[in-house]
């Protein structure tokens with residue numbers, strides 16, 4: 001019997017094991033007992049063959065006999081494919097059990113059984129046999145399992161979505177599955193195997209890929225996630241990823257490679273897309289931040305980081321602040337996100353957060369991101385810094401509503417505020433008052449001191465106006481030198497006049513501009529709603545008309561609108577139209593005023609002064625229509641006419657032998673700046689035949705305020721032609737001594753405003769004395785303008801002024817009268833009647849040539 005160890009093993013075998021002598025059972029293990037359905041003890045001594053179903057008994061007997069006779073194991077398989085199966089006949093009539101027998105003859109010397117030959121039944125000489133009885137049904141199960149596994153493997157191989165291959169290390173396919181053929185564009189595996197015999201060159205696009213693959217394989221025995229571009233049968237290039245291993249034999253020699261292939265073209269494309277998208281996202285100006293629904297930051301592009309002044313690390317995985325919460329209502333951000341959750345989107349202007357704490361305006365557009373189940377997972381916020389846009393909008397809004405120079409409301413806003421004021425006044429039954437202001441002499445200041453000075457003046461005026469009204473009142477600038485004050489909730493009484501008085505008082509103080517003190521008073525028109533106008537337009541128009549009348553009234557700085565004013569204004573407006581036709585209709589004429597020498601008799605020159613003989617309005621002063629002509633540009637043709645007429649007249653007087661030495665013609669700034677001036681003068685002199693020395697051009701100091709170099713050139717050219725030049729109204733404008741030095745002037749004409757008070761006002765007297773002395777030192781002649789009285793003459797003489805012009809000598813005279821005057825002056829006699837008519841002039845001083853009839857002006 002076997003030792004304890006062997007016995008334990010034998011007794012725990014799954015298979016049956018029987019020891020026989022010949023066919024007689026000597027020993028049966030428990031598994032055999034189980035198969036036979038009886039105690040093993042009862043099996044001892046029984047014929048083993050008899051334990052099988054009858055039909056199988058002879059075969060079993062043969063096998064036992066054969067083994068015993070040959071001393072070798074008989075083959076247990078009939079065809080080396082299928083084992084021989086015999087059927088045991090269990091006790092109790094249970095169904096036969098198919099078994100496979102394994103018979104091994106035992107030699108008593110070297111087997112562990114050491115069975116006493118006397119202990120067994122049967123033939124004592126018969127050889128001992130060890131018979132394994134294996135349940136054939138378990139074998140069949142295993143076979144089935146193997147087949148099933150193979151089937152499954154085959155099915156897997158055939159149906160796998162991944163390509164599967166086996167290749168030689170040299171690069172030839174041994175076996176591929178249909179998926180690989182499909183991936184590479186072949187009809188079936190066989191086609192692929194036959195077509196691609198050189199994987200290195202036929203499959204991989206990039207040279208050296210296969211070599212790289214085999215290098216890794218040789219080194220590591222596996223290749224993982226090997227990405228490469230391969231060429232399909234149709235020449236299309238696709239991306240694949242491979243995972244492969246090296247299969248070796250027991251000696252370690254490489255048998256083949258086997259691996260899987262997955263096409264990743266789409267993934268590569270989307271990776272590339274993602275890479276590009278990331279690049280795009282980082283290159284856009286819009287700040288983009290992605291947060292999860294707990295508001296943890298998942299990503300923020302560079303623009304967002306710049307915008308908020310935060311680095312990526314400060315943002316990522318930190319709770320997001322989408323807005324500067326402190327500037328929004330509590331819960332604002334939550335309500336935005338709730339809207340996004342509800343509608344998928346929200347867009348609006350918010351205050352953006354910034355690390356420095358200084359928030360900035362931004363336009364934020366928040367979009368919900370949902371997974372494929374529709375669950376909200378993230379919010380994406382796209383942000384645009386709109387600081388500049390806001391500033392621009394504010395600027396545009398400001399420009400649209402405010403005057404850029406003074407920063408006062410402009411016409412548009414004034415009209416709007418007036419509309420509002422009228423609406424409220426209508427509702428409340430209150431009054432609105434409009435003051436329309438226009439600055440006197442502004443044009444003169446502008447021309448004389450330049451536009452920069454004019455602008456500065458307007459700014460200072462704006463400031464003073466603001467200071468005299470209530471905060472609730474509107475001060476605006478309509479344009480040019482026109483301002484408007486709108487008073488609301490106006491009580492009964494002359495409130496407009498009171499405010500106008502305050503304005504005049506405020507503006508009576510000099511304005512300090514360019515180191516110069518300038519005076520500039522306004523003319524103010526006043527209108528009330530609802531008393532004098534019903535609409536905004538009417539209010540402004542009537543206030544404008546009232547202002548116009550205040551300006552021309554002579555004694556009132558402000559006037560309230562009254563019926564009838566409008567008609568007179570319309571007349572003025574029509575004047576410009578009429579002036580356009582005045583030249584053609586021969587309505588303009590020149591009057592002449594003499595300039596005399598120290599003795600008051602010797603005519604040293606004559607100034608041509610234009611008049612307009614209007615068919616309905618009578619003789620109109622140039623003070624009224626020259627500004628109109630300047631504004632409209634008509635001054636150019638009118639100036640040309642004046643020059644030609646004066647020159648013509650001089651030629652005529654010269655022909656008659658009564659001509660003064662020269663005739664002076666006024667040239668306004670606009671004329672002076674006309675590029676054709678020199679040519680006009682040259683052509684006029686040539687055409688009329690008047691010697692240039694007989695022509696004197698009077699310019700004002702304003703020409704100095706423009707392009708000085710050009711002005712000097714013009715004057716020099718004129719001077720070179722022989723024309724003399726006078727500086728008119730000297731002392732009222734921009735009297736730079738430097739320019740006086742530069743300008744080729746012959747004569748300074750002291751403005752009549754200084755002459756008027758000479759002797760009365762010490763300052764004026766001093767100014768006159770200074771101008772005379774300055775002129776003499778610089779070698780200029782000096783003419784005192786507007787000399788009206790003998791006292792003035794005496795004082796001017798005292799101050800060395802030797803040339804005079806003014807009513808004291810003669811008013812401007814029409815041609816015929818002036819011709820007579822010249823004739824009489826030449827004869828040195830003025831008759832008594834003429835002297836009487838001349839008014840307050842001293843015959844003693846004037847002598848015979850002194851006076852003319854002033855009535856000739858009062859046509």
Ligand SMILES: Nc1nc2c(ncn2[C@@H]2O[C@H](COP(=O)(O)O[C@H]3[C@@H](O)[C@H](n4cnc5c(=O)[nH]c(N)nc54)O[C@@H]3COP(=O)(O)O)[C@@H](O)[C@H]2O)c(=O)[nH]1
Nearest residue numbers: 609610621622623642666667668728786787788806807812
């Ligand atoms: N561009 C042109 N301007 C011209 C021309 N003709 C005249 N003018 C300018 O018009 C302004 C008003 O001129 P006018 O009404 O002719 O007044 C002149 C004289 O009549 C006046 N004057 C002369 N003497 C006295 C006086 O003793 N008292 C007094 N109150 N006024 C007097 O002064 C004006 C002369 O001014 P000025 O030219 O500055 O010498 C006036 O500015 C004219 O320049 C023209 O053809 N073109």
